[in-house]
Amino acid sequence: MTEQKQVILHGFWASPYVKGVELALKIKGIPYEYVEEDLTTKSTLLLKYNPVHKKVPVLIHNGKPIAESLAIIEYIDETWKDGPPILPRDPYKRSQARFWVNFIPQHLFTAMILVLKTEGEEQQKVVKEVFEKLTLLENGMKDFFTYGTATASVESENMGLVDIFMCSFIGAHRIHEEVLGIKFINPEKFPMLFSWLKAINELPLVKELAPPYEKSLGLVQSLRQNALKSTAAA
Known part of the structure:
Protein backbone atom coordinates (compact mmCIF):
# COMPACT_ATOMS: atom_id res chain seq x y z
CA MET A 1 0.00 0.00 0.00
CA TRP A 80 2.67 16.41 0.73
CA LYS A 81 4.86 19.13 -0.74
CA ASP A 82 4.24 18.14 -4.38
CA GLY A 83 0.73 19.59 -4.44
CA PRO A 84 -0.20 23.28 -4.41
CA PRO A 85 0.96 25.05 -1.22
CA ILE A 86 -1.80 25.81 1.28
CA LEU A 87 0.12 27.98 3.73
CA PRO A 88 2.20 30.91 2.51
CA ARG A 89 5.91 30.11 2.52
CA ASP A 90 6.85 33.62 3.67
CA PRO A 91 6.90 33.69 7.52
CA TYR A 92 5.07 37.04 7.79
CA LYS A 93 2.35 36.04 5.34
CA ARG A 94 2.02 32.70 7.12
CA SER A 95 1.58 34.46 10.48
CA GLN A 96 -1.15 36.68 9.01
CA ALA A 97 -2.94 33.66 7.56
CA ARG A 98 -2.88 31.93 10.95
CA PHE A 99 -4.25 35.06 12.62
CA TRP A 100 -7.29 35.20 10.33
CA VAL A 101 -8.02 31.47 10.44
CA ASN A 102 -8.25 31.79 14.21
CA PHE A 103 -10.45 34.89 13.96
CA ILE A 104 -12.97 33.35 11.54
CA PRO A 105 -14.11 30.36 13.66
CA GLN A 106 -13.41 31.70 17.15
CA HIS A 107 -14.91 35.16 16.76
CA LEU A 108 -17.09 35.51 13.65
CA PHE A 109 -18.56 32.00 13.39
CA THR A 110 -19.09 31.75 17.15
CA ALA A 111 -21.09 34.98 17.06
CA MET A 112 -23.17 33.72 14.13
CA ILE A 113 -24.03 30.56 16.07
CA LEU A 114 -25.12 32.71 19.03
CA VAL A 115 -27.53 34.54 16.72
CA LEU A 116 -29.14 31.17 15.97
CA LYS A 117 -29.56 30.42 19.66
CA THR A 118 -31.08 33.74 20.77
CA GLU A 119 -34.02 36.02 20.04
CA GLY A 120 -35.32 39.48 20.92
CA GLU A 121 -32.98 42.04 22.46
CA GLU A 122 -30.32 39.47 23.18
CA GLN A 123 -30.26 38.44 19.54
CA GLN A 124 -30.08 42.07 18.39
CA LYS A 125 -26.94 42.56 20.48
CA VAL A 126 -25.32 39.50 18.95
CA VAL A 127 -26.33 40.53 15.41
CA LYS A 128 -24.58 43.85 16.01
CA GLU A 129 -21.51 41.93 17.13
CA VAL A 130 -21.59 39.81 13.96
CA PHE A 131 -21.62 42.93 11.78
CA GLU A 132 -18.73 44.36 13.77
CA LYS A 133 -16.74 41.15 13.20
CA LEU A 134 -17.62 41.18 9.49
CA THR A 135 -16.40 44.77 9.23
CA LEU A 136 -13.10 43.80 10.83
CA LEU A 137 -12.76 40.88 8.43
CA GLU A 138 -13.70 42.98 5.39
CA ASN A 139 -11.08 45.59 6.26
CA GLY A 140 -8.48 43.02 7.27
CA MET A 141 -8.87 41.09 4.03
CA LYS A 142 -8.03 44.18 1.98
CA ASP A 143 -4.54 44.03 3.47
CA PHE A 144 -4.40 40.26 3.31
CA PHE A 145 -5.23 40.20 -0.40
CA THR A 146 -2.43 42.73 -0.89
CA TYR A 147 0.21 40.90 1.18
CA GLY A 148 -1.08 37.34 1.35
CA THR A 149 -1.63 34.56 -1.13
CA ALA A 150 -5.43 34.54 -1.35
CA THR A 151 -7.20 36.25 -4.23
CA ALA A 152 -10.77 37.41 -4.73
CA SER A 153 -10.82 35.38 -7.97
CA VAL A 154 -9.61 32.22 -6.25
CA GLU A 155 -9.26 28.95 -8.17
CA SER A 156 -9.05 25.41 -6.82
CA GLU A 157 -5.33 25.15 -7.42
CA ASN A 158 -4.54 28.35 -5.52
CA MET A 159 -6.90 28.01 -2.57
CA GLY A 160 -4.92 28.97 0.50
CA LEU A 161 -5.46 28.44 4.22
CA VAL A 162 -7.68 31.51 4.67
CA ASP A 163 -9.77 30.57 1.61
CA ILE A 164 -10.34 27.13 3.13
CA PHE A 165 -11.48 28.48 6.49
CA MET A 166 -13.64 31.17 4.91
CA CYS A 167 -15.33 28.58 2.72
CA SER A 168 -15.78 26.08 5.55
CA PHE A 169 -17.21 28.45 8.15
CA ILE A 170 -18.90 31.24 6.21
CA GLY A 171 -19.48 29.70 2.79
CA ALA A 172 -22.98 28.48 3.75
CA HIS A 173 -24.06 31.87 5.13
CA ARG A 174 -27.21 31.79 2.96
CA ILE A 175 -28.58 29.00 5.14
CA HIS A 176 -28.24 31.09 8.28
CA GLU A 177 -29.73 34.06 6.47
CA GLU A 178 -32.72 32.01 5.34
CA VAL A 179 -33.42 30.60 8.80
CA LEU A 180 -33.02 33.94 10.58
CA GLY A 181 -34.29 36.34 7.93
CA ILE A 182 -31.13 38.42 8.36
CA LYS A 183 -28.80 39.37 5.52
CA PHE A 184 -25.25 39.05 6.82
CA ILE A 185 -23.07 39.22 3.70
CA ASN A 186 -24.54 42.31 2.05
CA PRO A 187 -22.72 43.03 -1.25
CA GLU A 188 -23.02 46.77 -0.73
CA LYS A 189 -21.73 46.72 2.85
CA PHE A 190 -19.17 43.93 2.43
CA PRO A 191 -18.18 43.89 -1.28
CA MET A 192 -14.85 42.14 -0.66
CA LEU A 193 -16.36 39.30 1.38
CA PHE A 194 -19.32 38.94 -0.97
CA SER A 195 -17.21 38.62 -4.12
CA TRP A 196 -14.73 36.33 -2.37
CA LEU A 197 -17.40 33.94 -1.10
CA LYS A 198 -19.15 33.96 -4.45
CA ALA A 199 -15.92 32.99 -6.20
CA ILE A 200 -15.17 30.23 -3.68
CA ASN A 201 -18.67 28.75 -3.76
CA GLU A 202 -18.58 28.48 -7.56
CA LEU A 203 -15.47 26.27 -7.53
CA PRO A 204 -16.21 22.68 -8.67
CA LEU A 205 -14.15 21.35 -5.75
CA VAL A 206 -16.24 23.27 -3.23
CA LYS A 207 -19.51 22.22 -4.87
CA GLU A 208 -18.36 18.59 -4.79
CA LEU A 209 -17.83 18.67 -1.02
CA ALA A 210 -20.89 20.77 -0.13
CA PRO A 211 -23.60 18.81 1.74
CA PRO A 212 -27.14 18.95 0.32
CA TYR A 213 -28.66 22.39 0.89
CA GLU A 214 -31.97 21.08 2.25
CA LYS A 215 -30.20 18.74 4.67
CA SER A 216 -28.04 21.58 5.99
CA LEU A 217 -31.04 23.88 6.19
CA GLY A 218 -32.94 21.31 8.25
CA LEU A 219 -30.01 20.94 10.65
CA VAL A 220 -29.71 24.70 11.22
CA GLN A 221 -33.47 25.02 11.73
CA SER A 222 -33.34 22.18 14.26
CA LEU A 223 -30.41 23.76 16.12
CA ARG A 224 -32.33 27.01 16.46
CA GLN A 225 -35.57 25.37 17.54
CA ASN A 226 -33.85 23.22 20.16
CA ALA A 227 -31.84 26.16 21.52
CA LEU A 228 -34.94 28.32 21.89
CA LYS A 229 -36.86 25.48 23.56
CA SER A 230 -34.04 25.00 26.05
CA THR A 231 -34.00 28.73 26.80
CA ALA A 232 -37.76 28.81 27.31
CA ALA A 233 -37.66 25.80 29.62
CA ALA A 234 -34.82 27.16 31.76
Whole structure:
Protein backbone atom coordinates (compact mmCIF):
# COMPACT_ATOMS: atom_id res chain seq x y z
CA MET A 1 0.00 0.00 0.00
CA THR A 2 1.35 3.40 -0.94
CA GLU A 3 1.81 6.21 1.56
CA GLN A 4 -1.13 8.21 0.17
CA LYS A 5 -3.58 5.33 0.52
CA GLN A 6 -2.91 5.06 4.25
CA VAL A 7 -4.93 8.20 4.93
CA ILE A 8 -8.21 8.00 6.87
CA LEU A 9 -10.36 10.92 7.94
CA HIS A 10 -12.88 10.60 10.76
CA GLY A 11 -15.50 13.32 10.44
CA PHE A 12 -19.09 14.50 10.60
CA TRP A 13 -20.87 15.71 7.47
CA ALA A 14 -21.94 19.10 8.88
CA SER A 15 -18.69 20.04 10.63
CA PRO A 16 -16.94 23.07 9.10
CA TYR A 17 -13.71 21.86 10.70
CA VAL A 18 -14.01 18.56 8.85
CA LYS A 19 -14.89 20.32 5.60
CA GLY A 20 -11.69 22.35 5.87
CA VAL A 21 -9.59 19.20 6.15
CA GLU A 22 -11.40 17.58 3.21
CA LEU A 23 -10.73 20.66 1.09
CA ALA A 24 -7.04 20.50 1.97
CA LEU A 25 -6.87 16.82 1.02
CA LYS A 26 -8.64 17.47 -2.27
CA ILE A 27 -6.46 20.47 -3.12
CA LYS A 28 -3.36 18.32 -2.62
CA GLY A 29 -4.89 15.43 -4.57
CA ILE A 30 -4.53 12.98 -1.69
CA PRO A 31 -6.70 9.83 -1.84
CA TYR A 32 -8.30 9.12 1.53
CA GLU A 33 -10.90 6.97 3.24
CA TYR A 34 -13.70 8.87 4.97
CA VAL A 35 -15.33 7.54 8.15
CA GLU A 36 -18.57 9.25 9.18
CA GLU A 37 -18.91 9.53 12.96
CA ASP A 38 -22.15 9.58 14.94
CA LEU A 39 -21.34 12.29 17.47
CA THR A 40 -24.14 11.19 19.82
CA THR A 41 -22.49 7.78 20.25
CA LYS A 42 -18.82 8.34 19.54
CA SER A 43 -16.96 5.34 18.19
CA THR A 44 -14.25 3.58 20.13
CA LEU A 45 -11.81 4.52 17.35
CA LEU A 46 -12.61 8.23 17.69
CA LEU A 47 -12.14 8.04 21.47
CA LYS A 48 -8.89 6.16 20.93
CA TYR A 49 -7.47 8.56 18.35
CA ASN A 50 -8.60 11.78 20.05
CA PRO A 51 -8.85 11.00 23.79
CA VAL A 52 -8.32 14.64 24.81
CA HIS A 53 -11.16 16.42 22.99
CA LYS A 54 -13.11 13.39 21.67
CA LYS A 55 -14.06 15.40 18.59
CA VAL A 56 -13.74 15.32 14.81
CA PRO A 57 -11.82 15.78 12.63
CA VAL A 58 -9.11 13.22 13.19
CA LEU A 59 -6.72 12.30 10.39
CA ILE A 60 -4.94 8.94 10.50
CA HIS A 61 -1.77 8.75 8.42
CA ASN A 62 0.32 5.58 8.50
CA GLY A 63 -1.51 4.58 11.68
CA LYS A 64 -0.70 7.84 13.48
CA PRO A 65 -3.56 10.19 14.48
CA ILE A 66 -3.54 13.97 14.10
CA ALA A 67 -6.33 16.01 15.72
CA GLU A 68 -7.49 19.65 15.42
CA SER A 69 -8.30 20.99 11.95
CA LEU A 70 -5.55 23.62 11.71
CA ALA A 71 -2.90 21.17 12.91
CA ILE A 72 -4.16 18.61 10.38
CA ILE A 73 -4.12 21.05 7.48
CA GLU A 74 -0.61 22.22 8.34
CA TYR A 75 0.48 18.57 8.57
CA ILE A 76 -1.02 17.88 5.14
CA ASP A 77 0.74 20.90 3.65
CA GLU A 78 4.11 19.96 5.15
CA THR A 79 3.86 16.24 4.34
CA TRP A 80 2.67 16.41 0.73
CA LYS A 81 4.86 19.13 -0.74
CA ASP A 82 4.24 18.14 -4.38
CA GLY A 83 0.73 19.59 -4.44
CA PRO A 84 -0.20 23.28 -4.41
CA PRO A 85 0.96 25.05 -1.22
CA ILE A 86 -1.80 25.81 1.28
CA LEU A 87 0.12 27.98 3.73
CA PRO A 88 2.20 30.91 2.51
CA ARG A 89 5.91 30.11 2.52
CA ASP A 90 6.85 33.62 3.67
CA PRO A 91 6.90 33.69 7.52
CA TYR A 92 5.07 37.04 7.79
CA LYS A 93 2.35 36.04 5.34
CA ARG A 94 2.02 32.70 7.12
CA SER A 95 1.58 34.46 10.48
CA GLN A 96 -1.15 36.68 9.01
CA ALA A 97 -2.94 33.66 7.56
CA ARG A 98 -2.88 31.93 10.95
CA PHE A 99 -4.25 35.06 12.62
CA TRP A 100 -7.29 35.20 10.33
CA VAL A 101 -8.02 31.47 10.44
CA ASN A 102 -8.25 31.79 14.21
CA PHE A 103 -10.45 34.89 13.96
CA ILE A 104 -12.97 33.35 11.54
CA PRO A 105 -14.11 30.36 13.66
CA GLN A 106 -13.41 31.70 17.15
CA HIS A 107 -14.91 35.16 16.76
CA LEU A 108 -17.09 35.51 13.65
CA PHE A 109 -18.56 32.00 13.39
CA THR A 110 -19.09 31.75 17.15
CA ALA A 111 -21.09 34.98 17.06
CA MET A 112 -23.17 33.72 14.13
CA ILE A 113 -24.03 30.56 16.07
CA LEU A 114 -25.12 32.71 19.03
CA VAL A 115 -27.53 34.54 16.72
CA LEU A 116 -29.14 31.17 15.97
CA LYS A 117 -29.56 30.42 19.66
CA THR A 118 -31.08 33.74 20.77
CA GLU A 119 -34.02 36.02 20.04
CA GLY A 120 -35.32 39.48 20.92
CA GLU A 121 -32.98 42.04 22.46
CA GLU A 122 -30.32 39.47 23.18
CA GLN A 123 -30.26 38.44 19.54
CA GLN A 124 -30.08 42.07 18.39
CA LYS A 125 -26.94 42.56 20.48
CA VAL A 126 -25.32 39.50 18.95
CA VAL A 127 -26.33 40.53 15.41
CA LYS A 128 -24.58 43.85 16.01
CA GLU A 129 -21.51 41.93 17.13
CA VAL A 130 -21.59 39.81 13.96
CA PHE A 131 -21.62 42.93 11.78
CA GLU A 132 -18.73 44.36 13.77
CA LYS A 133 -16.74 41.15 13.20
CA LEU A 134 -17.62 41.18 9.49
CA THR A 135 -16.40 44.77 9.23
CA LEU A 136 -13.10 43.80 10.83
CA LEU A 137 -12.76 40.88 8.43
CA GLU A 138 -13.70 42.98 5.39
CA ASN A 139 -11.08 45.59 6.26
CA GLY A 140 -8.48 43.02 7.27
CA MET A 141 -8.87 41.09 4.03
CA LYS A 142 -8.03 44.18 1.98
CA ASP A 143 -4.54 44.03 3.47
CA PHE A 144 -4.40 40.26 3.31
CA PHE A 145 -5.23 40.20 -0.40
CA THR A 146 -2.43 42.73 -0.89
CA TYR A 147 0.21 40.90 1.18
CA GLY A 148 -1.08 37.34 1.35
CA THR A 149 -1.63 34.56 -1.13
CA ALA A 150 -5.43 34.54 -1.35
CA THR A 151 -7.20 36.25 -4.23
CA ALA A 152 -10.77 37.41 -4.73
CA SER A 153 -10.82 35.38 -7.97
CA VAL A 154 -9.61 32.22 -6.25
CA GLU A 155 -9.26 28.95 -8.17
CA SER A 156 -9.05 25.41 -6.82
CA GLU A 157 -5.33 25.15 -7.42
CA ASN A 158 -4.54 28.35 -5.52
CA MET A 159 -6.90 28.01 -2.57
CA GLY A 160 -4.92 28.97 0.50
CA LEU A 161 -5.46 28.44 4.22
CA VAL A 162 -7.68 31.51 4.67
CA ASP A 163 -9.77 30.57 1.61
CA ILE A 164 -10.34 27.13 3.13
CA PHE A 165 -11.48 28.48 6.49
CA MET A 166 -13.64 31.17 4.91
CA CYS A 167 -15.33 28.58 2.72
CA SER A 168 -15.78 26.08 5.55
CA PHE A 169 -17.21 28.45 8.15
CA ILE A 170 -18.90 31.24 6.21
CA GLY A 171 -19.48 29.70 2.79
CA ALA A 172 -22.98 28.48 3.75
CA HIS A 173 -24.06 31.87 5.13
CA ARG A 174 -27.21 31.79 2.96
CA ILE A 175 -28.58 29.00 5.14
CA HIS A 176 -28.24 31.09 8.28
CA GLU A 177 -29.73 34.06 6.47
CA GLU A 178 -32.72 32.01 5.34
CA VAL A 179 -33.42 30.60 8.80
CA LEU A 180 -33.02 33.94 10.58
CA GLY A 181 -34.29 36.34 7.93
CA ILE A 182 -31.13 38.42 8.36
CA LYS A 183 -28.80 39.37 5.52
CA PHE A 184 -25.25 39.05 6.82
CA ILE A 185 -23.07 39.22 3.70
CA ASN A 186 -24.54 42.31 2.05
CA PRO A 187 -22.72 43.03 -1.25
CA GLU A 188 -23.02 46.77 -0.73
CA LYS A 189 -21.73 46.72 2.85
CA PHE A 190 -19.17 43.93 2.43
CA PRO A 191 -18.18 43.89 -1.28
CA MET A 192 -14.85 42.14 -0.66
CA LEU A 193 -16.36 39.30 1.38
CA PHE A 194 -19.32 38.94 -0.97
CA SER A 195 -17.21 38.62 -4.12
CA TRP A 196 -14.73 36.33 -2.37
CA LEU A 197 -17.40 33.94 -1.10
CA LYS A 198 -19.15 33.96 -4.45
CA ALA A 199 -15.92 32.99 -6.20
CA ILE A 200 -15.17 30.23 -3.68
CA ASN A 201 -18.67 28.75 -3.76
CA GLU A 202 -18.58 28.48 -7.56
CA LEU A 203 -15.47 26.27 -7.53
CA PRO A 204 -16.21 22.68 -8.67
CA LEU A 205 -14.15 21.35 -5.75
CA VAL A 206 -16.24 23.27 -3.23
CA LYS A 207 -19.51 22.22 -4.87
CA GLU A 208 -18.36 18.59 -4.79
CA LEU A 209 -17.83 18.67 -1.02
CA ALA A 210 -20.89 20.77 -0.13
CA PRO A 211 -23.60 18.81 1.74
CA PRO A 212 -27.14 18.95 0.32
CA TYR A 213 -28.66 22.39 0.89
CA GLU A 214 -31.97 21.08 2.25
CA LYS A 215 -30.20 18.74 4.67
CA SER A 216 -28.04 21.58 5.99
CA LEU A 217 -31.04 23.88 6.19
CA GLY A 218 -32.94 21.31 8.25
CA LEU A 219 -30.01 20.94 10.65
CA VAL A 220 -29.71 24.70 11.22
CA GLN A 221 -33.47 25.02 11.73
CA SER A 222 -33.34 22.18 14.26
CA LEU A 223 -30.41 23.76 16.12
CA ARG A 224 -32.33 27.01 16.46
CA GLN A 225 -35.57 25.37 17.54
CA ASN A 226 -33.85 23.22 20.16
CA ALA A 227 -31.84 26.16 21.52
CA LEU A 228 -34.94 28.32 21.89
CA LYS A 229 -36.86 25.48 23.56
CA SER A 230 -34.04 25.00 26.05
CA THR A 231 -34.00 28.73 26.80
CA ALA A 232 -37.76 28.81 27.31
CA ALA A 233 -37.66 25.80 29.62
CA ALA A 234 -34.82 27.16 31.76
